[in-house]
Amino acid sequence: xxxxxxxxxxxxxxxxxxxxxxxxxxxxxxxxxxxxxxxxxxxxxxxxxxxxxxxxxxxxxxxxxxxxxxxxxxxxxxxxxxxxxxxxxxxxxxxxxxxxxxxxxxxxxxxxxxxxxxxxxxxxxxxxxxxxxxxxxxxxxxxxxxxxxxxxxxxxxxxxxxxxxxxxxxxxxxxxxxxxxxxxxxxxxxxxxxxxxxxxxxxxxxxxxxxxxxxxxxxxxxxxxxxxxxxxxxxxxxxxxxxxxxxxxxxxxxxxxxxxxxxxxxxxxxxxxxxxxxxxxxxxxxxxxxxxxxxxxxxxxxxxxxxxxxxxxxxxxxxxxxxxxxxxxxxxxxxxxxxxxxxxxxxxxxxxxxxxxxxxxxxxxxxxxxxxxxxxxxxxxxxxxxxxxxxxxxxxxxxxxxxxx
Amino acid sequence: xxxxxxxxxxxxxxxxxxxxxxxxxxxxxxxxxxxxxxxxxxxxxxxxxxxxxxxxxxxxxxxxxxxxxxxxxxxxxxxxxxxxxxxxxxxxxxxxxxxxxxxxxxxxxxxxxxxxxxxxxxxxxxxxxxxxxxxxxxxxx
Numbered sequence: 001x002x003x004x005x006x007x008x009x010x011x012x013x014x015x016x017x018x019x020x021x022x023x024x025x026x027x028x029x030x031x032x033x034x035x036x037x038x039x040x041x042x043x044x045x046x047x048x049x050x051x052x053x054x055x056x057x058x059x060x061x062x063x064x065x066x067x068x069x070x071x072x073x074x075x076x077x078x079x080x081x082x083x084x085x086x087x088x089x090x091x092x093x094x095x096x097x098x099x100x101x102x103x104x105x106x107x108x109x110x111x112x113x114x115x116x117x118x119x120x121x122x123x124x125x126x127x128x129x130x131x132x133x134x135x136x137x138x139x140x141x142x143x144x145x146x147x148x149x150x151x152x153x154x155x156x157x158x159x160x161x162x163x164x165x166x167x168x169x170x171x172x173x174x175x176x177x178x179x180x181x182x183x184x185x186x187x188x189x190x191x192x193x194x195x196x197x198x199x200x201x202x203x204x205x206x207x208x209x210x211x212x213x214x215x216x217x218x219x220x221x222x223x224x225x226x227x228x229x230x231x232x233x234x235x236x237x238x239x240x241x242x243x244x245x246x247x248x249x250x251x252x253x254x255x256x257x258x259x260x261x262x263x264x265x266x267x268x269x270x271x272x273x274x275x276x277x278x279x280x281x282x283x284x285x286x287x288x289x290x291x292x293x294x295x296x297x298x299x300x301x302x303x304x305x306x307x308x309x310x311x312x313x314x315x316x317x318x319x320x321x322x323x324x325x326x327x328x329x330x331x332x333x334x335x336x337x338x339x340x341x342x343x344x345x346x347x348x349x350x351x352x353x354x355x356x357x358x359x360x361x362x363x364x365x366x367x368x369x370x371x372x373x374x375x376x377x378x379x380x381x382x383x384x385x386x387x388x389x390x391x392x393x394x395x396x397x398x399x400x401x402x403x404x405x
Numbered sequence: 406x407x408x409x410x411x412x413x414x415x416x417x418x419x420x421x422x423x424x425x426x427x428x429x430x431x432x433x434x435x436x437x438x439x440x441x442x443x444x445x446x447x448x449x450x451x452x453x454x455x456x457x458x459x460x461x462x463x464x465x466x467x468x469x470x471x472x473x474x475x476x477x478x479x480x481x482x483x484x485x486x487x488x489x490x491x492x493x494x495x496x497x498x499x500x501x502x503x504x505x506x507x508x509x510x511x512x513x514x515x516x517x518x519x520x521x522x523x524x525x526x527x528x529x530x531x532x533x534x535x536x537x538x539x540x541x542x543x544x545x546x
Contacts, residue, residue, distance in 0.1 A: 150481045155447055157413040158536055159507050161493045162481035169475035170495055177473075177518045219490075222476040270495045270503045275473075 026260065026290040031404055033122045034247040034254035037066030037240035038362045043353035044204040046234040047143045051081040054138025054236030055093045062238040067251035068132060073240070075103040075133030077121055079113035082356060083141035083148045093136060102130045110389025111304055111356035112262075112279075113137070115396035118361075119260045121241045131242060137358045138236025146232045165229055165307065167391040169221040171275045172309035176223065178276055178324065183223060185327030186308040187214035189343070190227045190350055192335040193305060197347025199337075199375050204233045204353045228308040230349035237358035239365070244404065255368045258293065258382065259399035261286025269391040276324075278310075279395025280317035280386055287384070287397035288319075295319040298399075299380040300367055301341055302360035304388040305348040311335075314386050318397075337375055345375050357387045361398070368402040410484035411532050421448040423462055428535040431526040433465040435502055446502035468499035469539060471520040476513055496522055496539050506537055511544035 039061025041054050049057070055078065063070055076094040080086060090104035103124050109116045114137065121133035141149065150163040161167070175181045191211055197203035209227060217226035247254035263282030265272055288294055295318055303311040312326035320341065321329040335343035346352045346363040353359050364385045366372050377383075382401035388394065417425050424447070427434030436445040440457035451458055474494035480486045492508040508516070509525055522539040529535065 152413070152482075155415060156505050157482075158415050158534075159493055159505050160413075160477060160482065160485045160488075160491060161505055165479075166475045166477060166493050170473035170493075173473045173475065174518065219476070219478040221479065221493075222490075224475075270472075270505050 024289055024292075027292070029122060029126065030258050030290055030292065031256040031401070032244055033125065033241060034244045034256045035118075035239050035241055035361070035365045035400070036247045036250045036252060036254055037062040037068060038238070038365050039063070039065050040202065040237040040359065040362055041138065041235045043202055043233050043235040043355070043359075045142045046140065049140060049234065051084060051139045051144075052092060052096055054140060054234065055136045055238070056096045058138055058236035058238035059093070059097050059134050059136050062134065062136075062240050065252060066240050068240055068242075070097070070099065072132045073099050073134050074101045075121055075124055075130035076101045077104070077117045077133060077135045078106050079117065079137045079356070080106050080108065081139035081141075082110075083139050083145050097134075099134075103133070109387070109394040109396065111306065112387035112389045112394040112396040113356070114358045114361055115260065115385065115387040115398045116262065118239075118241060118257060118398060119262070119396070122257065122260070125243065132246065133241045134238060135241060136236060136238035137355065139355070140234040141232050142234045149232055164391050165224055166221040167269050168307040168309060169224045171269065171392065172223050172307070174275045175309060175313065179327065181309075181312065181327035183215060184211065185331045186228060186312065187211050188330045188334060189305065189308045189311050190214050192330075193344045193348040193350035194227075195336055196345050196375060197351025200346045200352055203347045203351055204231055205347070205351050224307060227350075230306050230354040233354040235353055235355055237355065237362050239358070239361060253369050253402065255365045255400050255402055256404060257398060258401045259287035259289070259291030259397070261290070261397040263395040263397075264393065265395075266393060269393075276313070278313050278317050278388070278392045280314045280388070280397065283395045283397040284318040284384070284386075287399045291382075291399040291401070293382060293399055293401075297382055298341065298384045300345055300364070300377045300383040301343050302345070302348070302364045302383065302385045303343060304357055304360065304386045305344060305350045306388070308350070310388065310392075311343060313392075314388075318384060318386075337377060342377050345372065345377060356389070360385050360387070364398075364400050368400055408484065408487045410482075412484050412529055412536070413482065414532060415534055415536075417534075420450050424448050425534060427464070428526060428537055429528075431535070433467060433498070433524060433537060434462045435465050435498070435500060436460040437463050444501045446498075446504060463500070465498050465500050465502075467524045469496045469522040469524070471508070471516060471518060471522050471539075472497050472503060473518060474508055474516055494539065504537070506539050508540065509538050510540040515541065
């Protein structure tokens with residue numbers, strides 16, 4: 001299985017790793033599996049549709065997208081709705097789509113679950129347990145209940161620490177203090193995501209914003225103001241994953257899973273000693289190594305952006321710049337479509353939908369199929385997707401590509 | 406101090422009760438592992454560092470520094486509606502434990518990472534508990 005692409009496309013760091021290690025875990029699976037179908041519902045406020053119904057709608061769209069026979073699907077994997085966690089959710093979703101699978105599982109890594117589930121799907125298929133897996137997420141917190149998003153944890157409630165915005169705000173302040181990261185730089189992330197959302201007719205937010213809009217928005221948990229924070233949105237998205245071999249006979253060009261990684265700082269944020277580096281450092285390195293690619297080969301980045309500071313930290317941890325220079329990086333390029341490394345080309349959590357992460361996977365796939373119209377990153381061949389959960393508690397990375405080898 | 410919604414009460418358990426009792430007596434009692442000397446906060450049944458089961462209590466000096474903070478403007482809970490905006494911070498005790506607390510007194514503009522902080526034992530007598538807040542060392546109430 002070749003680890004270097006045509007013309008020897010591989011970063012110097014990846015080559016060094018290969019020389020140092022005679023065995024790269026997971027490398028044998030590089031490109032062996034593909035995302036063959038994607039689907040989504042309307043995003044935003046979608047009244048009258050339950051979380052389960054959003055899952056079903058998204059899965060129906062993903063199945064139609066690739067033309068696979070529903071009877072072929074033998075794995076149903078989900079992340080349970082954030083607003084209303086229930087046991088055996090994948091079994092419930094399997095019933096609703098009329099599938100009796102071999103494998104059902106629900107993974108709780110919060111926003112990192114989607115990529116975690118892709119890894120789980122691949123492992124199950126590699127073990128011969130199933131052969132075609134649907135992975136979905138759907139929820140209706142905007143019209144039903146958003147209390148889960150403001151729930152305090154443990155000993156935090158007496159001190160008025162509710163939800164995650166305050167914790168991320170403290171992380172942002174640490175980053176600003178340590179590196180001089182500014183609100184203007186964080187605002188560049190928000191402006192880019194909203195610009196891309198304005199080019200996406202399905203996005204929760206249809207209006208672009210200016211840096212002035214960002215700076216003047218009302219404070220929420222300082223240094224965060226309203227436009228530093230993703231919305232609470234209804235909707236769902238789903239993908240179909242199968243072998244690259246099976247993918248050849250389906251409707252859409254396959255997008256290959258080239259690399260996967262996980263990294264979990266895990267502990268409550270106040271008990272960690274380093275807030276400035278996230279699980280992206282570990283999970284990104286893992287995914288790059290499996291893929292045999294490095295940051296210079298990434299044509300886009302779909303990075304988890306629950307809050308504006310997160311892509312800045314993630315870009316550093318993914319090796320696009322040195323630690324502490326993420327703010328300068330985003331400010332220097334603007335990160336918009338047409339720049340060297342476009343960020344969240346359908347709007348991300350900040351603009352497309354506050355859903356925890358599947359929208360980033362769907363957009364990554366569409367970009368690599370070349371079907372994004374005016375949002376298309378010209379000539380995209382590989383890209384990196386991040387998933388993050390909790391307060392930088394869990395992290396997963398996926399490298400996708402449209403070249404089989 | 407509080408509106409009719411009071412203040413969210415701490416979840417007091419058999420394991421952490423000595424800590425909350427200590428606060429009512431204006432002490433910060435934290436656990437130290439008898440085996441590996443690691444300081445555990447919040448209180449635990451087993452030391453997370455070495456999984457040892459013997460933990461003793463020590464009274465912290467009160468010396469602390471500010472790790473980070475945020476100013477909350479959003480009303481997440483009715484009990485805090487009258488107190489907006491308020492400051493939530495992470496404070497590090499000299500003994501090596503980090504905790505979440507409110508910061509009071511002293512203008513927010515003067516706060517800085519690493520600032521020395523002094524405990525403020527905030528009694529909620531009618532509610533039956535005392536919370537651990539902090540103020541910049543030397544700030545006037």
